[in-house]
Amino acid sequence: MKTIIVDETTEKRFRRRSIIAFIIFFTCVGAAWISWKWLYNQPLDNSIRGGIQKPLRKVLDMNMNVYSGLYSTQHLVKEYPKSMAAPKARVNGNVGMDEDLFDTATWKLTVIRAAGDTLLLTLNDLKKLHKIDVVHNFKCIEGWSQITWWSGVRFSEFAEKYKLTKECQMKFASLVTPDEEYYVGIDMPSMMHPQTILCFELNGKPLPMNQGYPLRLIIPVKYGVKNIKRIGTISFHNDRPADYWAEKGYDYYTGL
Numbered sequence: 172m173k174t175i176i177v178d179e180t181t182e183k184r185f186r187r188r189s190i191i192a193f194i195i196f197f198t199c200v201g202a203a204w205i206s207w208k209w210l211y212n213q214p215l216d217n218s219i220r221g222g223i224q225k226p227l228r229k230v231l232d233m234n235m236n237v238y239s240g241l242y243s244t245q246h247l248v249k250e251y252p253k254s255m256a257a258p259k260a261r262v263n264g265n266v267g268m269d270e271d272l273f274d275t276a277t278w279k280l281t282v283i284r285a286a287g288d289t290l291l292l293t294l295n296d297l298k299k300l301h302k303i304d305v306v307h308n309f310k311c312i313e314g315w316s317q318i319t320w321w322s323g324v325r326f327s328e329f330a331e332k333y334k335l336t337k338e339c340q341m342k343f344a345s346l347v348t349p350d351e352e353y354y355v356g357i358d359m360p361s362m363m364h365p366q367t368i369l370c371f372e373l374n375g376k377p378l379p380m381n382q383g384y385p386l387r388l389i390i391p392v393k394y395g396v397k398n399i400k401r402i403g404t405i406s407f408h409n410d411r412p413a414d415y416w417a418e419k420g421y422d423y424y425t426g427l
């Protein structure tokens with residue numbers, strides 16, 4: 172008799188717990204669904220062309236503030252001996268890299284100055300500046316990384332040589348491919364970092380076409396996405412310039 176009573180209460184308890192578990196489960200699913208609906212219907216953030224819902228951008232910008240607060244131009248990204256660099260650097264991303272539409276013979280780097288006038292520079296102009304090597308672990312947000320050896324001129328030194336003082340007091344630089352298909356916006360402290368280079372060599376040889384010939388950005392404090400290949404135009408802004416991947420919902424800052 173006693174055992175039957177115990178069995179009954181156990182079964183009752185089990186049933187009660189199951190019901191509670193189901194209620195909790197469906198409440199969670201419902202809450203998740205409502206939250207998602209809410210998020211989905213939030214107005215888009217217009218600070219970036221294309222853009223994502225405001226709350227999402229807010230979280231990304233909060234991350235940016237934390238990271239940029241920790242950022243210091245004194246902090247150097249780790250470098251490696253050249254012997255550790257991949258002899259064949261991986262190729263990734265071909266937006267704005269159409270070779271048929273690009274004339275290597277007439278390419279010039281266009282720098283739009285604050286006053287609105289433009290500087291037109293050849294690769295030889297850039298090569299007159301002090302060349303440095305950067306051998307670092309190049310990181311792509313897709314999850315791969317590779318030690319690579321790049322050479323070029325420090326952006327900060329380039330800016331000094333061409334007297335871009337006013338320009339570099341602005342908050343952002345915009346870099347765009349000649350066909351305007353790929354474009355990045357970069358905060359000025361990262362542009363002025365001593366390892367950020369206007370790069371024209373990979374493994375001691377001219378950049379291959381698919382890796383940004385004649386000139387690309389190598390910016391070790393950022394993920395691969397910001398390392399724009401084949402720079403056409405550089406300009407300077409106080410508002411965030413257009414950024415290819417930020418428009419697709421990625422973090423604007425993408426700092427390392």
Ligand SMILES: Nc1nc2c(c(=O)[nH]1)N[C@H]1C(S)=C(S)[C@@H](COP(=O)(O)O)O[C@H]1N2
Pocket residue numbers: 260261262263264265266267268310311312348353381382395396397398399400401
């Ligand atoms: N013009 C241009 N630059 C670009 C890209 C691109 O698609 N087009 N992809 C970016 C991404 S996502 C990465 S990881 C690196 C890859 O550089 P690599 O091809 O030299 O490895 O270039 C960046 N720069």
Ligand SMILES: [Mo]
Pocket residue numbers: 263264310311312313395396
């Ligand atoms: Mo990437």
